[in-house]
Amino acid sequence: MNNKLKAKAKETRREIFDFKTRTGIGHLATSLSCVDMLVSWFYDRETLFDHTKDIVLFGKGHGSPAIYPILAEFGYYSKDELDKYCTPDGILRLHSDGTIPGCHFVGGSLGNGIGYAAGLAFANREKNVYIIMGDAELYEGSVWESLIFIAHHKLTNLKIIVDRNGMGTIGETEKLLKLAPLKEKFEGFGFHVNTIDGHNYDDLRDIYSRENTQVEVTIAKTVKGKGVSYMEGIWQYHVMIPKTEEDIKQGLKELS
């Protein structure tokens, strides 16, 4: 099972790498770090996620292209759209938004998705709302306003996952402005906090295959640029997309 999921993740990363490097538009590294959680939800049948009913939101809208190949495969739009990413003829954009089938939120301004997700979860308690947040997004004060509300109303159908790749645009979060201790901060709200390897399918399955009675927050430790060796953990790749023929060739090879 895990091998199949890993293969799917690799394929997804390759497609993301392909449309990003062809266009040179967007944030590739941060899209690559959150692929495995999406693959776990959409492809691991043991997880409770149901794409026909549940909602996935990206607080970190710049990472939302990670979901594009998956939504195409699930029939939300044609696979051809991946080739038209960020072109006038295409529907897929740098930040996903509600005009794209399968997407539910306007991406691009950090710190707002969590409150919006709380509203969706409150309005539809029978649906689960999964929100992927960036760790550097946690600097936004509005996030903490929303967490207070979520804790008070015990929105257990809101699944918060922090893509803890440890980096913002200009470096490592812990060197720039410390976010730690994150687990304790979330626990202070009364949330059930999981700290996992965000690329490990056993860890992801363990959390997302069981019902929760507390609000579930998952700190998923990930690697920015995951899957492309020369990008992994290099903060400069936040805004940089490989351009040289050699780099692109190597990236595609590593993801094949």
Add this chain to the structure above:
Amino acid sequence: MTTQRDTFIGHLFEYAKNDKDIYLVTVDQGAPTLDRWRKELPNQFLSCGISEQHAINFAAGMAAGGKKVYVYFMAAWVARCFEQIRYSCAMAENPITILGNGVGLGYAPAGPAHEPNEDIAYMRSLVGIEIITPCNNRVTEDLIRLTIEEPKLRYIRLERKYATELDNVYSTPGVPCLSNNFLNKGVAIMKPGLSENPLRTKSKIGIISCGYMLGRSAKVMKKLLTEGHDCSVIDIWRIKPIIHNNLLECISKYDVIVTIEEQTLSGGLGSAVCEVLMDNRIKKNILRIGLPERYIFENGGRDYHLDNNGLSVDSIANKILNFVK
């Protein structure tokens, strides 16, 4: 005197009793009408604490989930969550109703932090929003039905204390309420007036204003009539969007247009009127009157500040008379 806030929230309560999809979201604001919601409709009253950004994001998400959501706070706080209104409501086309209480200098003597003297300018820059300033409780109450029947992103600018002399405006005996059609017109001649000396009428002046300043506008009009001018007061309760033809029809008889607002002049009501005239190649003499370009830190109530900042009835009338001289 029932405030516009209590009129809106009190009557909305009656709708909410029969419609469990109606929610009132607040940010630690207190009032007896709010207490009633809290006590009798606790599941539809959501207190977000002092967190305007979250309140708007949350309300937008609720609206996306099919709920009818009203967010109530002091009008000054719309600036605090402008980004969230733009992002989660305007861009995402989520039709929530924002009730901003205490527009203009309504919260004086609280100081400029509580007194939004430029909210029309920044709010009307938002794409697709409706901005409405009801002048009295009749309009305020009927807006509730409009928001339910025709959901849109709306910013309703409530007067903390409205001009009570406007109580009977738009009240017609035998007509219990204003229709949505009327409310959607956005502008109407509130008080038409002909010179008291028609044989020697001087200028034909159309005064355009909204909300509290309509009360002062009516008094200014009276002065201008005695001075031999034709003059009417035009209420532009919906400052965005303005239906051009409706406004142009209201002002067609007037040579001189005067806009009076409890806002600074950068991008406010007067600017919006000028845009309509310019876009339609209508050439008229226009005088914009508003608050000075400064935040008012002196102590004093609303009327004191208006009187001392160029918006007394005499001061406005003199400005107009000098303009038409």
